[in-house]
């Protein structure tokens with residue numbers, strides 16, 4: 142499914158936080174969203190997920206404007222993994238992931254063994270199957286993050302939005318989650334602070350002070366001059382002698 146933003150603008154108490162964002166992500170692409178702290182990545186993801194309403198502009202799923210759809214219909218196509226999502230309920234890991242099936246359940250279509258299988262697969266994919274019966278509040282930060290991703294996977298979305306999904310993960314789980322989402326045959330938008338990891342995306346967009354200032358192929362977008370201008374760092378680009386891929390090393394510009 143294609144996801145587009147047309148002239149998206151968002152403000153809080155008169156302060157513009159997103160300004161005229163135009164973006165199209167083609168079906169099946171993995172789009173990396175990068176930018177300094179406070180540049181608007183989370184704000185954009187929440188608008189793309191239909192959680193906040195734009196002051197101007199619109200979001201389209203294929204040709205369907207998001208604002209014409211009910212939240213349940215949006216949740217049947219779009220899943221968002223937020224940076225900070227918490228619950229105080231006494232709820233198990235398996236129950237959290239089962240919530241991903243909610244948009245599809247009705248009186249005529251109650252929980253079935255197919256839903257059990259989808260939840261089990263989602264837990265397996267994030268390496269949390271062995272903790273299905275653990276209480277949520279006993280989990281570590283990284284384990285919680287993997288469960289949130291599993292809940293979104295259980296939603297079987299056509300578009301998956303992930304807000305810094307690897308920030309609490311150890312390196313093995315960072316790599317396996319990124320590999321997992323890249324291989325999903327769906328449209329993925331993922332905000333990342335690790336610019337070397339962002340290089341693995343099909344396309345990249347750079348946010349700066351509420352604007353999408355550049356987008357395109359990673360090597361065209363994340364140039365040394367862009368990194369100096371937008372992130373305030375000097376960058377050395379090195380060719381990895383093992384696989385020939387480019388690796389960035391950063392040095393403070395001040």
Ligand SMILES: Nc1ncnc2c1ncn2[C@@H]1O[C@H](COP(=O)(O)OP(=O)(O)OP(=O)(O)O)[C@@H](O)[C@H]1O
Pocket residue numbers: 153158176177178179180181182183184185348
């Ligand atoms: N509800 C709100 N009220 C006031 N300001 C807000 C609100 N939500 C976000 N902001 C501000 O909007 C700006 C963009 O925030 P946002 O969370 O979208 O940035 P980000 O790029 O995701 O940042 P980070 O990399 O730190 O996660 C920030 O300056 C933030 O303080």
